[in-house]
Amino acid sequence: MKRRTAELLNGITDLRVDESGDLSLLTGFRTGGRAVIAVPQSRQALIETVNVLRKQEEKHFILGNGSNVLAMDDGYDGIVVLTREACSQIEADGTRVRAGAGASLADVCRKACSEGLTGLEFAFGIPGSVGGAVFMNAGAYGGEMKDVLAEVEYLDSDGQVTVSRAEDLEMSYRSSWFQDNRDTVILSAVFALGCGDSEVIRGTMRETMNKRIEKQPLEYPSCGSTFKRPQGSYASKLIDECGLKGMTVGGAQVSEKHAGFVINRGGATSSDILELIDRIKERVSEMTGYELECEIEFLD
Ligand SMILES: Cc1cc2nc3c(=O)[nH]c(=O)nc-3n(C[C@H](O)[C@H](O)[C@H](O)COP(=O)(O)OP(=O)(O)OC[C@H]3O[C@@H](n4cnc5c(N)ncnc54)[C@H](O)[C@@H]3O)c2cc1C
Known part of the structure; x- marks a missing residue:
């Protein structure tokens, strides 16, 4: 980081900077090296931080909960800006719920449930922040963010x-x-929901969570589904049919429980994960003709 950038960041109230943050503590696979981590504690500090980094032309990356991000073993040569402590407020107004980008999606689902608002049940159990969920149009069990999203507030490229x-x-x-x-940086989102019964909503959320516990290898670090669903098939089905369940590179493995998940069985490096991903793609392409595309985002 340039000295001038450090000075400017130093001048921002409500900003914590960790000069040698551990990316393995902040990302889904629990791998990756070090980086400068900026942790704004307020929405204003987030906006100011990003505007300083842009003006100084410092490479940077916005990180929510890191559930869908693979960090590299040699770290990141820019500044990672964490949103989770900056904008985490959640408010309900009639049938709408407004949530800051750093708010946990699970907390938004719980808030909707407690207000008797239906529509977000599908999202309960998708790890991550509101910003990450909007960016990815996260979805599960027949629902996706786009079904419930009304509007998004963001910092545009002009600040x-x-x-x-x-x-x-x-x-x-x-x-x-x-x-x-x-x-651009997502600052908050408004979800338009319907009126429902809290008990029924809670029941659906519990069912959704139980399905995840039953089907997904939640006991190991991962980024969830490694690949996007290809048209006309499912990545997990193709990987399974190619006999790749259990395939291992170092500490990285194709989950035996759910072939769509690459997991860190313990001690995996990001290079192990990347190599395993390449081998899966290659074998699936050779054996089925499908070209798998990663759903994971790379911090590089
Ligand atoms: C066990 C497990 C299960 C999962 N199941 C699902 C599932 O069912 N469905 C699904 O869709 N996903 C699933 N995922 C993936 C992940 O949970 C989602 O992609 C989630 O939406 C990521 O949110 P996040 O806050 O962790 O984003 P991050 O991983 O931090 O970031 C993801 C991307 O969003 C960008 N981003 C984050 N916040 C902002 C912001 N405020 N402004 C601009 N860009 C931003 C980042 O730069 C990055 O490119 C799963 C992951 C795990 C580990």
């Missing part, structure tokens, strides 16, 4: 706070406008 309606954000399967506009 201005802008609001866009969800229908203008090109949301489709695990994709959003933000993925093509990585110089």
Whole structure:
């Protein structure tokens, strides 16, 4: 980091900077090296931090809960900006719930449930923040963010706070406008929900969570599904049919429980994970003709 950037960041109230943060503590696979981590403690500090980094032309990466991010073994040569302590407030207003980008998606689901608001049950159990969920158009069990999202407030590439309606954000399967506009930062989202019964909603959330516990290798670090669903099939089905369950590189393994998950069985490095991903892609392509595409984001 340039000395001038450090000085400018130093001048921001409510900003903590860890000069040698451990990325393995902040990302899904629990792998990765070191990086400068900026941890704004307020929305204003997040905006100021990003604006300083842009002005100083410092490479940076916005990290929510890190549940879908693979960090590299040799760390990151830019500044990682963590949102989770900056914007985590959640408010309900009628049938709408507004949540800061750093709020946990699980907490948003719980809030909706306690307010008797239905629509977000599918998302209970998707690890991560609201910002990450919007960026990825996260989804599960027949639902996705785009079904419930009304609008998103973000910092645009000129440093201005802008609001866009969800229908203008090109949301489709695990994709959003933000993925093509990585110089933007999601600040908050509004979810438009329906009236429901808290007990029924709670029951559905519990069922959803139980399905995850039953089907997914939650006892090991991972980023969830490693690959996107290819058209006409399922990544886990293809990987299973190619006999790749249990395939291992170092500490990285194709989960025996769910072939769509690459897991850290213990002691995996990011290089192990990357090599395993390459081998899976190669074998699936050779044996089925399908070209798998990663759902994981890379911090590099
Ligand atoms: C066990 C497990 C199960 C999972 N199951 C599912 C599932 O069922 N469905 C599903 O869709 N996903 C699933 N995932 C993946 C992951 O939970 C989602 O992608 C989630 O939405 C990521 O949120 P996050 O806050 O952790 O984002 P991160 O991993 O921190 O970031 C993901 C991407 O979003 C960007 N980003 C994050 N916040 C912002 C922001 N405020 N502004 C701009 N960009 C931002 C990051 O730069 C990065 O490119 C699973 C992961 C695990 C570990």
